[in-house]
Amino acid sequence: MPRRAADLLVDCLAAHGVERVFCVPGESYLAVLDALHDSNAIQTIVCRHESGAGFMAVGDAKLTGRPGVAFVSRGPGATNAAIAVHVAEQDAVPLILFVGQVPRAEIGRRSFQEVDYAKTFADMAKAVHLIHNAARVPEIVARAFVEAQAPTPGPVVVVLPEDMLEDSSDAPVIEPLAVPRGSSPSAEDVDKITALVAKSERPLLMAGGIGLGTPRGRKALLAASEAHRLPVALTFKRQDYFPNTHPHYAGHLGFKIAKAAVQRYLEADLILALGTRLTEATTQGYTLPASPVPRQPLIHIHDDPRQIGRNYTATMALVADPVAVLEALARSPGEASARRAQWIKKLNEPVAKALAWAPPADGLLDMGPIVAALITRATKDAILVTDAGNFSGWLHRHFPFNGEQVLIGCVGGAMGIGMPAAVAAALRFPGRQVIHFLGDGGALMTGSELATAVQYGANVKTFISNNGTYGTIRMHQELAYKGRVHGTELRNPDFAKWAESFGARGLTIASIEEAPRVVEQALAHGGPVVVDVKTALEHITPFATVAALRG
Numbered sequence: 421m422p423r424r425a426a427d428l429l430v431d432c433l434a435a436h437g438v439e440r441v442f443c444v445p446g447e448s449y450l451a452v453l454d455a456l457h458d459s460n461a462i463q464t465i466v467c468r469h470e471s472g473a474g475f476m477a478v479g480d481a482k483l484t485g486r487p488g489v490a491f492v493s494r495g496p497g498a499t500n501a502a503i504a505v506h507v508a509e510q511d512a513v514p515l516i517l518f519v520g521q522v523p524r525a526e527i528g529r530r531s532f533q534e535v536d537y538a539k540t541f542a543d544m545a546k547a548v549h550l551i552h553n554a555a556r557v558p559e560i561v562a563r564a565f566v567e568a569q570a571p572t573p574g575p576v577v578v579v580l581p582e583d584m585l586e587d588s589s590d591a592p593v594i595e596p597l598a599v600p601r602g603s604s605p606s607a608e609d610v611d612k613i614t615a616l617v618a619k620s621e622r623p624l625l626m627a628g629g630i631g632l633g634t635p636r637g638r639k640a641l642l643a644a645s646e647a648h649r650l651p652v653a654l655t656f657k658r659q660d661y662f663p664n665t666h667p668h669y670a671g672h673l674g675f676k677i678a679k680a681a682v683q684r685y686l687e688a689d690l691i692l693a694l695g696t697r698l699t700e701a702t703t704q705g706y707t708l709p710a711s712p713v714p715r716q717p718l719i720h721i722h723d724d725p726r727q728i729g730r731n732y733t734a735t736m737a738l739v740a741d742p743v744a745v746l747e748a749l750a751r752s753p754g755e756a757s758a759r760r761a762q763w764i765k766k767l768n769e770p771v772a773k774a775l776a777w778a779p780p781a782d783g784l785l786d787m788g789p790i791v792a793a794l795i796t797r798a799t800k801d802a803i804l805v806t807d808a809g810n811f812s813g814w815l816h817r818h819f820p821f822n823g824e825q826v827l828i829g830c831v832g833g834a835m836g837i838g839m840p841a842a843v844a845a846a847l848r849f850p851g852r853q854v855i856h857f858l859g860d861g862g863a864l865m866t867g868s869e870l871a872t873a874v875q876y877g878a879n880v881k882t883f884i885s886n887n888g889t890y891g892t893i894r895m896h897q898e899l900a901y902k903g904r905v906h907g908t909e910l911r912n913p914d915f916a917k918w919a920e921s922f923g924a925r926g927l928t929i930a931s932i933e934e935a936p937r938v939v940e941q942a943l944a945h946g947g948p949v950v951v952d953v954k955t956a957l958e959h960i961t962p963f964a965t966v967a968a969l970r971g
């Protein structure tokens with residue numbers, strides 16, 4: 421029986437297991453909203469800004485590994501959502517962004533709010549598809565789902581001319597296509613890796629990529645590390661993949677880590693880069709290992725051949741499923757030289773030492789006591805979300821991820837992801853704690869999605885580091901142009917009152933002493949909470965004060 425294209429589209433999404441879409445409405449795709457009106461399978465989450473809708477879809481995809489889906493209107497909506505497309509590309513997250521378009525007969529006339537999406541998203545999206553013909557909806561949706569997921573996940577934009585959505589077609593729904601996955605390694609490859617690792621005195625496993633974050637991936641990572649006595653350094657924002665208190669934990673390859681730490685890692689006589697694209701942030705600007713020719717043998721394993729050999733000359737380049745490789749390694753334990761124990765200790769000791777938190781001597785408030793209070797109060801499967809900014813540094817430094825807890829941050833460093841991703845997490849896992857760290861800068865970028873949290877009962881606990889500054893940039897300013905502070909100061913609202921005005925609970929922490937009690941109170945509350953943490957600008961990072969930067 422012929423169906424309206426908009427209904428066909430919604431049926432196709434349901435067939436692909438989509439349970440929730442995030443949107444800001446627009447007249448350009450009214451027919452889809454009408455089709456969603458009758459859908460029992462798909463919940464529509466209406467957001468306050470298209471970046472919020474896009475970031476929610478990204479956050480959801482980070483948790484499920486399946487494409488997140490957002491709908492936005494043409495020109496203004498699509499350009500507002502562009503940040504999510506950029507982040508999905510940077511973070512390798514499967515995203516499908518559906519965008520309204522002017523009627524087919526008007527395309528190319530520079531009509532009202534018309535954008536040529538193929539041109540606009542050419543540098544960000546894996547593909548941009550314009551659906552001219554209602555009969556092709558099932559085929560293009562099925563293809564978009566595969567493209568978004570493999571080989572490296574990323575964003576796909578699907579463009580929906582408004583009049584096409586009203587056409588009818590009797591085309592059947594196409595069930596999800598098989599997603600090509602990296603193959604298992606051959607026995608020879610596993611033997612070769614095992615031999616190289618056994619011969620090495622100072623191996624380093626750099627582990628990352630979205631695939632390793634699944635429960636299966638984490639289990640395999642731990643098992644392989646133990647079977648081969650491999651120290652594990654986690655790539656940028658993947659700090660949750662391996663228990664941070666394990667003796668094999670070698671640290672998080674965060675944004676511009678200390679030179680001494682980089683030097684320690686560079687002493688490795690073998691680097692096993694697994695699942696990671698070896699991006700700029702993780703490799704500390706392509707120095708860890710050295711690009712293009714590392715000083716030590718490099719084994720690079722990825723399921724996408726395009727990610728190998730881009731910036732690095734690998735001694736062994738293996739296109740395979742990284743999790744399958746870890747599982748195979750775990751099944752064939754290797755020898756390790758007696759010297760290995762010293763190396764593991766050398767990498768682990770400074771990390772373990774830095775993990776402990778102690779109240780600062782000057783008594784000033786930073787995010788440290790909040791993290792300290794959370795260590796014993798976060799549940800074992802808590803989801804921790806961070807926006808981009810220096811405030812997240814205290815969580816990275818002092819929170820010992822247990823290997824099961826999940827961290828959602830932005831590999832691409834975009835501010836604004838925090839609140840939307842936290843809302844998406846709380847909607848996806850209503851029974852789990854969702855704890856969210858945000859800066860006062862990011863808070864007023866997409867913090868208005870707190871309204872979405874209240875509207876849909878997303879139980880998010882947000883801690884805002886309120887230091888009156890775009891602190892990260894102020895830090896760089898202090899380093900580059902000492903004392904010449906310009907364009908980085910902020911005058912903020914009272915965030916507790918702001919939260920209350922949304923219908924959320926608003927709390928304040930103004931001293932180290934009150935942190936445990938207020939953290940407890942926030943976690944115990946049965947709905948969204950915002951805690952205004954009056955942090956001292958002087959503590960601009962967990963590693964330096966403003967005075968020290970100036971000195």
Ligand SMILES: Cc1ncc(C[n+]2csc(CCOP(=O)(O)OP(=O)(O)O)c2C)c(N)n1
Nearest residue numbers: 809810811834835859860861862890891892
């Ligand atoms: C969307 C976006 N705009 C600008 C930046 C550049 N930027 C990086 S961190 C930062 C400041 C963050 O300030 P805040 O949220 O207050 O956190 P803080 O660094 O003070 O802890 C800025 C402006 C960015 N990464 N993303």
